[in-house]
Amino acid sequence: xxxxxxxxxxxxxxxxxxVLDRLITSGFNIKxxxxxxxxxxxxxxxxxxxxxxxxxxxxxxxxxxxxxxKNNPEAIxxxxxxxxxxxxxxxxxxxxxxxxxxxxxxxxxxxxxxxLPHLRGAAxxxxxxxxxxxxxxxxxxxxxxxxxxxxxxxxQAIPIEPRETAGSLHNKLAKLGADMIIDYLNNYxxxxxxxxxxxxxxxAHKISKAEAxxxxxxxxYIIERKIRGFNPHPGSFTFLDNERLLVWxxxxxNQSSNLPxxxxxxxxxxxxxxxxxxxxxxxxELQLAGRKRQNAREFxxxxxxxxxxxx
Numbered sequence: 001x002x003x004x005x006x007x008x009x010x011x012x013x014x015x016x017x018x019v020l021d022r023l024i025t026s027g028f029n030i031k032x033x034x035x036x037x038x039x040x041x042x043x044x045x046x047x048x049x050x051x052x053x054x055x056x057x058x059x060x061x062x063x064x065x066x067x068x069x070k071n072n073p074e075a076i077x078x079x080x081x082x083x084x085x086x087x088x089x090x091x092x093x094x095x096x097x098x099x100x101x102x103x104x105x106x107x108x109x110x111x112x113x114x115x116l117p118h119l120r121g122a123a124x125x126x127x128x129x130x131x132x133x134x135x136x137x138x139x140x141x142x143x144x145x146x147x148x149x150x151x152x153x154x155x156q157a158i159p160i161e162p163r164e165t166a167g168s169l170h171n172k173l174a175k176l177g178a179d180m181i182i183d184y185l186n187n188y189x190x191x192x193x194x195x196x197x198x199x200x201x202x203x204a205h206k207i208s209k210a211e212a213x214x215x216x217x218x219x220x221y222i223i224e225r226k227i228r229g230f231n232p233h234p235g236s237f238t239f240l241d242n243e244r245l246l247v248w249x250x251x252x253x254n255q256s257s258n259l260p261x262x263x264x265x266x267x268x269x270x271x272x273x274x275x276x277x278x279x280x281x282x283x284x285e286l287q288l289a290g291r292k293r294q295n296a297r298e299f300x301x302x303x304x305x306x307x308x309x310x311x
Contacts, residue, residue, distance in 0.1 A: 010088070010108075015090060030061050032062050085104060112139045128160060130229035149196060158173070163228070166231055216262035216276050221279075246288075254279060263309075269296070
C-alpha cells in the first residue's frame, strides 16, 4: 500500500486558505503550513493572522512564519528535517531559494491562476480582466528558480464572463485550483511535465493603489474593465467634491457627449451617466469613503445636484 504523501503547504491569502481547506477535508497529510508573518490590518492596525494561519491552527497544523528563506539556514534546516515529499505553494508571497526547492522529494508545485506562460507574476486575475481576455484558468507548475517559469504539470481554462470581477474570478479559480491540485497529488506518477514556451510569456505586474484611480480621458471600455479588474481590491476610485468616491460597478453606454470628460451628465434610476474619452459610462454602484455601498438611485437621492459636477 502506498504511503500518504507528506505535504508542506505554503500560502497566505484567502485563495490559499480555500485550497488548504480542500486538502485538509480530502484527508491529505499536511505536516506544516508556511505563511507570511502576522501584519497590522483594519482601522485599528491590529496584528492579524493570515487566513492560512487561522485555518491551520484550527486543525492543529504547525505554522511556521519566517521573514525570509534567503540566507536563513535555520529556516531551511527546519524544512529539511521534516523530510517532506512535496511542497504545495499557493500565493505564498516569499521567494523560495534553490536550497528550499531542492529539499522535497517531488519538488515544489505552484498553483498559478493564469494559463502560463501568459500572465506570469503577481496579479494575473486582475490583469486578465483589465486586458479584456475572454478566458483565464489555472496552471499547476513545477517550481524552479524563475518567476513562474517552471514546467506545466496540469492546466485548465475557464471563460471570463462579460460582467466578471476580480473577486468573482478569484473564487472560481480558487475552487478550480483546489480540484486540480488534488487531481495532481492523486495521479502525479502519470503526469509528464511540459516545458513552457518562454517566447510567449507575458507578465501580470503588481497592482498599485494609484493605478486604480479612474482616468475619464481613457476609452470607456478600458475604464469599465479596470473597474471590474480592481473589484474588490484595491477598488477603482475618483473624487466628488474632494471626497474619495469608490466605483464598484459601471457599464458602457454606446453614446457620446460633448461635455468635458468626467462630467456627470445625468442621474437615472439605474445609473449615473459620466462623460469619458469617447463614449459614456454608467455608474451603477458606488461608495463614498467611510460609508456603505449604494446603488445609483440611493446615492443620487443624497445628492440631488449631481448633474454637472465633474469627477
